[in-house]
Amino acid sequence: MITFDHVSFSYPEVALPALHKVTLTLVESTFTLISGPSGAGKTTLLRCLNGLVPHFSGGVLTGRIRVGDLDPVALGPEVMCRHVGFVFQDPETQFVMDYVEDELAFALENAAMSRAEMRSRVGEVIELLDLGPLRHRSLATLSGGEKQRIAIAAALAFRPRVLVLDEPTSQLDPRSAREVLEALGRLNRDLGLTVILAEHRLERVLPFADRLVYLPAAEAPVVDGVPDEVLGQIDLVPPVTTLGKALGWSPLPVTVAEGRRFCEGMSVQGAEGPKPLPESARAEIRRKALGPQRGSQSPAGAPRQGRGRSDEAGPTLVAEGLSVAYDGKPVLTDVSLSLYPGQVTALLGRNGAGKSTLLKALVGLVPHQDGSVWLSGRETSGMAVADVCREVAYLPQDPNALLFAETVLEELHITLRNHGVTVAEVEPAPEALLETLGLLHKVTAYPRDLSVGERQRAALAAILVTQPSTVLLDEPTRGLDYDAKDRLLALMHRWRVEQRAVLLVTHDVELVAEAADRVVILDGGGIAAEGSPAELLGAPVFGDSEAANPFMPQMARLFPGSGWLTVADVLSGLRSSPVLSPPSPNPGGGES
Amino acid sequence: MHPLAWFAWLGTASLVTLLTRNPLYLVVLFVIFILVMDVERASQRAAADSSGYDSAPSDRGLPLSPLRFALFAVPAGAVFNLLTSHVGETVFFRLPAAIPLIGGALTAEALLYGAISGLVLVTLFTAFAVLNLALPVRDLIAYIPRAFYPVAIVSAIAVTFVPNTLRQFRQVREAQAIRGYKMHGWRDWLPLFLPVLVGGLERALQLAEAMTARGFGGGARTHLAPVARISLVAGLAGVLGAGVAQLTPTWASAAPAFLIAGALLMGAAIWHAGRGVQHTRYRRPVWHSMDTFVVVACGIAVVPFLIWAESRAYSPYPALAWPLFDLRLGGGLLGLMAPAFARRFSEQSDDHI
Numbered sequence: 001m002i003t004f005d006h007v008s009f010s011y012p013e014v015a016l017p018a019l020h021k022v023t024l025t026l027v028e029s030t031f032t033l034i035s036g037p038s039g040a041g042k043t044t045l046l047r048c049l050n051g052l053v054p055h056f057s058g059g060v061l062t063g064r065i066r067v068g069d070l071d072p073v074a075l076g077p078e079v080m081c082r083h084v085g086f087v088f089q090d091p092e093t094q095f096v097m098d099y100v101e102d103e104l105a106f107a108l109e110n111a112a113m114s115r116a117e118m119r120s121r122v123g124e125v126i127e128l129l130d131l132g133p134l135r136h137r138s139l140a141t142l143s144g145g146e147k148q149r150i151a152i153a154a155a156l157a158f159r160p161r162v163l164v165l166d167e168p169t170s171q172l173d174p175r176s177a178r179e180v181l182e183a184l185g186r187l188n189r190d191l192g193l194t195v196i197l198a199e200h201r202l203e204r205v206l207p208f209a210d211r212l213v214y215l216p217a218a219e220a221p222v223v224d225g226v227p228d229e230v231l232g233q234i235d236l237v238p239p240v241t242t243l244g245k246a247l248g249w250s251p252l253p254v255t256v257a258e259g260r261r262f263c264e265g266m267s268v269q270g271a272e273g274p275k276p277l278p279e280s281a282r283a284e285i286r287r288k289a290l291g292p293q294r295g296s297q298s299p300a301g302a303p304r305q306g307r308g309r310s311d312e313a314g315p316t317l318v319a320e321g322l323s324v325a326y327d328g329k330p331v332l333t334d335v336s337l338s339l340y341p342g343q344v345t346a347l348l349g350r351n352g353a354g355k356s357t358l359l360k361a362l363v364g365l366v367p368h369q370d371g372s373v374w375l376s377g378r379e380t381s382g383m384a385v386a387d388v389c390r391e392v393a394y395l396p397q398d399p400n401a402l403l404f405a406e407t408v409l410e411e412l413h414i415t416l417r418n419h420g421v422t423v424a425e426v427e428p429a430p431e432a433l434l435e436t437l438g439l440l441h442k443v444t445a446y447p448r449d450l451s452v453g454e455r456q457r458a459a460l461a462a463i464l465v466t467q468p469s470t471v472l473l474d475e476p477t478r479g480l481d482y483d484a485k486d487r488l489l490a491l492m493h494r495w496r497v498e499q500r501a502v503l504l505v506t507h508d509v510e511l512v513a514e515a516a517d518r519v520v521i522l523d524g525g526g527i528a529a530e531g532s533p534a535e536l537l538g539a540p541v542f543g544d545s546e547a548a549n550p551f552m553p554q555m556a557r558l559f560p561g562s563g564w565l566t567v568a569d570v571l572s573g574l575r576s577s578p579v580l581s582p583p584s585p586n587p588g589g590g591e592s
Numbered sequence: 593m594h595p596l597a598w599f600a601w602l603g604t605a606s607l608v609t610l611l612t613r614n615p616l617y618l619v620v621l622f623v624i625f626i627l628v629m630d631v632e633r634a635s636q637r638a639a640a641d642s643s644g645y646d647s648a649p650s651d652r653g654l655p656l657s658p659l660r661f662a663l664f665a666v667p668a669g670a671v672f673n674l675l676t677s678h679v680g681e682t683v684f685f686r687l688p689a690a691i692p693l694i695g696g697a698l699t700a701e702a703l704l705y706g707a708i709s710g711l712v713l714v715t716l717f718t719a720f721a722v723l724n725l726a727l728p729v730r731d732l733i734a735y736i737p738r739a740f741y742p743v744a745i746v747s748a749i750a751v752t753f754v755p756n757t758l759r760q761f762r763q764v765r766e767a768q769a770i771r772g773y774k775m776h777g778w779r780d781w782l783p784l785f786l787p788v789l790v791g792g793l794e795r796a797l798q799l800a801e802a803m804t805a806r807g808f809g810g811g812a813r814t815h816l817a818p819v820a821r822i823s824l825v826a827g828l829a830g831v832l833g834a835g836v837a838q839l840t841p842t843w844a845s846a847a848p849a850f851l852i853a854g855a856l857l858m859g860a861a862i863w864h865a866g867r868g869v870q871h872t873r874y875r876r877p878v879w880h881s882m883d884t885f886v887v888v889a890c891g892i893a894v895v896p897f898l899i900w901a902e903s904r905a906y907s908p909y910p911a912l913a914w915p916l917f918d919l920r921l922g923g924g925l926l927g928l929m930a931p932a933f934a935r936r937f938s939e940q941s942d943d944h945i
Contacts, residue, residue: 056804081807093795094802096749102730105874107806112870122874138639154806365766385769394770400794401760401767404787418772448790462771 002026002049002162002194007063009044009053018044020219021063026211028068028161029192031185033205033227036215037236038451038481042198045215046164049196050084051077067162081107085155087165089479091147100137104154111158125153128191129183144351145176149183156187162194163187169204170479173351173507174550181208200481203238203510203554207255228252236482239510239554242567256557263558313341314377316469316501317362317392321371324354324361331357332525334371339470339501344492346512346533347505348551349522355505356397358522359472362503363394376469390419393468397475399459403447408439411447411462419466430465436494437461438487453484460491470501477508489514513537513553513565521551534563593934595731597883598723604890605719605928609712611897614906615704616917617925618711624928625718626658631932632726635939658718665717666710673706674698681911701908708908726931734873738866745808749799756795761788817864824861830854882934889930896924 004024010017019041026032034042047053051072054061065072072080088094097103104125108118126135129149134142142150148168155163165184169177185208187193199205206212212230214223223230228251231241240259244252253259315338324332332354339345349355360366362373364385373380380388396402405411412430416423423430434440437457442450447458456476464471477485485508492515495502506512512519512533519536521529529536538556539549555564564570609621675694680701689695736744764787765775775781834850837843896918897904903918 050805052801052805056801077804078807081805086802086805088798088802088805090798093798096729096745096799096803096808098729102728102874107808109872109874110806110808110870112872115872115874115876118872118874158807360766363770365769384774385766386772386774389770389772396763396767396770398763400791401763401787402771404764404783404790415771418774466772 001028001066001068002196003064003066004045004048005064005066007048007061007065009041009048009059009061011044011057011059014059018059019048022215022222024213024222024224026194026196026213028194029188030211031188031195031209032197032211032213033202033209034196034198034213034215035200035202036481037217037483038200038453038479040215040217042215043166046086046166046196046198048072049162049164050080050086051075052086081160082111082158083160083162085152085158085160085163087148087151087155087163087168089167089170091144091151091171094151095139095147098139100131100134100139100142100150103139103150104157107154108157121157121159124159125156128156128187129153143176144172145179148172148176148180152180152183156193160193162196165195165197167199167479168197169199169201174204174509176351177204181205184208200479201508203240206238207257227254239567240558243555243558243570246567246571256554259554259558313499315340316376317503318374319358319362319371320374322358322361322368322373323370324357324366324368330525332361332368335522335525335527336371337503337520337527339503341469341499341501342496343517344496344502344504344515345518345520346516347503347520347522348507348509348512348536349528353522354525355522356474359394359474359503359505362472363388363392386418389463389468390466391468392470392472393460393463393466394472395456395460395463395474395476397478399456400448402459402462403455406446407444408434408447408450408458408461409443411458412465415462415465421466426465426467430461433461433465437491451484452479453481453487456480456484457487468500470503471495472503472505474505475507476504477506477511485511509537509551509553510566512551513555519551533565537565538563593726593886593931594877594879594883595727595735596877596879597886598727598731598931599735600887600890601928601931602719602723604894605722606716608894608897608925608928609715609719612904612906613705613708613712614904614915614917615708615711616915617904617921618708618715620922620925621928622658622662622711622715622718624925625715625722628929628932629658629718629722629725631935632722635935636725658714658721661717662711662714665714666707669710669713670703670707673709674703677702677705679909700912701910704908704912722931730875731877734875734877737862738871739862741866741871757788757792760791760795764788764791820861820864823857823864827854827857827859827861830857882938886930886934889927891927893924893927896921 002025004022007019007022008017009019022041022045034045036042044053044057047057048061048065049067049072053059054073055076061073067080067084070080070083072084095103096106101122104122105118108121113121126132129152131149131153134146134150139147139150148171152163152165152168163184169180172180181204184195184197188195188208197205197209206227209227212225212227214230214234216223223233228241231237231254232245232252237245238254240253240256243249244259244262247262249259249262253262317339319335319337322332322335322337323330335354335358337345337358347355347358357366361368364373364380364383375383375388375391403411405414409430412433413423416426416430428436431440431443434443437460439454439457439461442454442458447455450458476488480488489511492502492504496517504512504515516533519529519531519533520527521536537549537551537553539552539561552560553565555566555570556562559570562570562573564573605621605625609618612618675698678696678699680697680699682700683697684700686697687695733741733744761784764784767787768775768784773783830850831854834847834854837847837850900918900921903916903921906915
């Protein structure tokens with residue numbers, strides 16, 4: 001049993017407490033998901049379990065914490081590391097050695113364990129996490145998912161009873177994230193290991209979790225229990241639960257599998273939206289680009305801009321037959337892409353498919369060996385990156401790199417100065433831009449002190465101040481909570497109205513379902529498919545089984561072939577479909 | 593290859609480089625080191641390729657390639673010596689003697705001597721670069737005295753941080769370009785340092801936290817026992833005393849004794865302190881016949897340099913002269929190619945398995 005008894009904690013020189021009188025009991029051998037908005041104290045709570053708070057962080061802690069019968073505050077991380085394994089968000093920053101096996105043995109060497117004992121333990125974790133093929137590899141050659149599994153194995157080398165993970169999948173693509181979570185699920189089931197994991201993307205983790213703890217932002221009490229009970233009490237929940245709430249399903253479905261039991265008797269024939277495509281049509285999609293032909297509605301209810309209208313305006317940014325190679329190794333091969341005003345294009349693909357390279361090549365940060373890039377009808381070869389970026393706003397994966405001024409407002413002024421533009425020349429003025437981004441109260445704040453979502457918006461402000469015609473976003477939802485994601489979504493809708501072209505690189509298929517007008521799938525450096533979201537996310541394009549399309553959002557998996565991608569799609573589809581009667585709750589399945 | 597065989601190679605390579613000022617031998621050494629490095633890099637790349645994952649080029653790359661360093665260091669050494677050393681018979685022209693430091697005759701001998709000094713530096717740098725490429729971090733750490741274990745870990749991290757910092761530097765430079773920042777001169781680079789510094793500190797803190805969470809630093813003893821402290825201070829005094837003794841005619845003969853006694857006392861203190869560090873090693877490197885081959889080959893390279901001292905010596909002063917090339921010495925240097933042969937041989941035997 002792990003208990004928090006009226007635990008409060010404040011970081012040094014910070015007035016507001018990070019944890020306020022938290023009382024909580026976590027049951028051993030369960031898989032507990034900790035969720036809550038940014039700044040609610042999830043990270044702090046996790047670090048209390050192994051004594052990093054307060055031993056590493058400093059600060060004032062009151063109340064009582066027990067992990068079994070151990071007191072992490074009294075014992076500190078040096079002792080607690082043998083009982084509580086810890087895995088951090090970024091696999092890159094937690095490795096000391098350069099080879100897998102050495103990394104696994106690092107903590108054991110520090111503990112002066114005998115060589116025989118070390119060998120047996122390293123062998124054990126390699127077996128547990130199925131790392132045999134990676135054993136002798138250099139860490140630099142591993143993929144993100146593999147690195148995170150190594151980090152988990154390294155944390156398990158001491159045979160702890162509890163494994164704590166702080167957003168371990170936030171940097172991973174859906175498939176790698178599933179690999180990591182499945183490994184955790186196995187450890188929990190087979191060994192009875194207590195897994196405590198913090199994550200923003202509930203839909204990813206809920207299928208594996210049997211307890212859910214919700215830490216609210218304010219000083220409200222912690223909500224804790226089995227997932228469907230907790231989800232019933234909070235607002236920000238995964239799409240399948242939102243739908244369950246809207247349709248009055250009980251018990252509330254937490255996963256798509258649970259949701260399906262309510263849908264078994266439902267017929268979606270007659271519902272609007274494209275049907276599953278025959279193989280010939282899918283092959284056609286793979287071959288050539290298709291414009292969006294989606295009949296669905298955006299959440300705001302306004303019809304999305306089709307490409308037909310944007311076509312009249314002509315594309316703002318065009319890549320033609322772009323090929324890029326690093327050190328002679330091809331990364332992109334013959335990629336052609338056009339971005340139209342008023343259209344949000346989502347670029348999907350696995351880690352390492354070349355998505356970020358494509359964005360960099362579009363603005364000229366990476367030279368291309370073949371092909372060309374055209375900006376508003378002008379070829380960009382020979383143009384400085386700085387000049388391209390006056391018209392093309394590019395937000396890199398880590399927005400921190402963009403921020404270096406003393407205040408948020410100063411960031412905007414620096415960009416203007418760099419481009420030789422005076423504040424009076426821009427419309428809207430920097431302050432007005434910050435207001436639309438919800439940062440007006442932060443104009444004088446030090447940018448690196450802001451929350452993740454705020455930092456990202458400050459970086460966006462710094463690149464949007466020149467009023468660019470095109471916006472390129474590289475994984476903008478990494479580390480964002482539902483609230484920050486909603487703000488980003490609202491921004492994208494605004495850009496669409498303002499007739500900006502948006503290219504969105506993301507692993508977040510729910511965001512794509514909500515925001516995109518067109519989807520491009522990149523695989524192995526080339527465009528594998530291009531089409532409307534309903535066509536590419538609504539049905540299994542890359543094979544016959546649903547599992548063969550990792551890009552299907554929850555609603556598409558719940559109603560395969562319906563063309564519905566979001567909860568709003570489903571609700572409006574159900575309303576307009578006369579053949580559908582409201583489904584009766586049927587958790588047992590098969591009767592209605 | 594066994595780490596100790598690598599250390600033997602590095603020791604020989606550095607010794608030979610430092611023993612000679614003959615530019616012909618130095619060029620041969622430089623070429624040999626570059627070749628060894630190339631073989632090492634190629635085999636590492638092949639290993640990464642066969643692992644099937646499309647990785648970026650070697651992450652433990654150097655901040656500066658030896659060839660590029662040579663392009664800078666050799667001319668820089670030559671020009672510096674030309675301007676500051678006014679010895680030699682082949683005078684290009686004379687600067688007014690009134691100009692401090694650079695005033696006087698500018699000679700071809702000084703130019704050549706400076707270039708040779710630059711070449712020595714570049715050759716040494718390359719030898720160390722080979723070791724950095726060839727040995728994994730664990731082997732670099734494993735042979736540092738246990739008393740310095742925490743320091744060793746920190747240095748190892750510093751080594752692995754260099755490429756990270758370079759990557760981050762590139763990221764920040766890109767980020768600045770995105771925001772319309774154009775770089776014309778060196779002053780324009782200044783705004784890049786702050787974000788790199790701040791980012792580096794943030795990452796250092798994250799790593800420190802991750803290491804703490806894995807129990808690092810828990811067992812390390814931070815205080816030396818009184819005996820060890822006294823021994824360390826006495827040892828330092830002995831070494832300093834040796835330096836002072838050297839300057840006084842009556843004590844000069846005792847200087848070596850002071851030096852040895854001081855070194856022994858310091859060694860003992862470090863050994864004693866090392867006993868307090870709780871730490872074991874996961875790997876025990878295995879000594880193969882190839883390692884013996886490398887060590888023997890290193891001996892073949894160094895022994896001629898020790899025996900025929902007059903053949904290795906060269907000085908451009910007082911007047912330019914063509915350096916001699918003694919085949920006994922030059923041929924022996926080929927022994928330093930041994931790691932490349934060892935690597936090729938072990939790859940071939942791997943293929944047969």
